[in-house]
Amino acid sequence: MIRNGCVAVVDLQNSVEPVTTQRQNRNSVEKPTVSENELYELRPSIPIIRIFRARAKQGCERALADKLATSSVEVVQGQPGFLGYLVAGPASELHHEFVFASIWTDADAVKTRFGEEWRVSLLPPGYAELIDECSVDHYHLTGQSLGRQ
Secondary structure, three states: OOHHHEEEEEOOOOOEEEEEOOOOOOOOOOOOOOOHHHOOOOOOOOOEEEEEEEEEOOOOHHHHHHHHHHHHHHHHOOOOOEEEEEEEOOOOOOOOEEEEEEEEOOHHHHHHHHHHHOOOOEEOOOOHHHEEEEEEEEEEOOHHHHOOO
């Protein structure tokens, strides 16, 4: 789901360009807005998992899967604080949702990589035409998820 109807398109060579992708008008360009409940801050010094979800347009599933496995990895790999990633596709042919999860050492690493727009989806070039809806969420990793006793 697109939060407030906004995503940001990223040109990896240049700056972030906010783009509104509401269902009624997917190509309008506007500054993204953030609702009050999205003005959250991440706790410092705790590992973060950033979950990007995207529903592929009909017939674009393979192309989106390929982009997530290549372009999305390039966006995060080698960045300060980046620990790893997971890419997942639908378990059923009836669904079209994909997930790209990146794992970061802490909130500062996420904010350094994604900048002031860290709360919105950042789409590298070529993604918008493959996606119906997308969102990004952040979670603090617990000790159990890191294999600690």
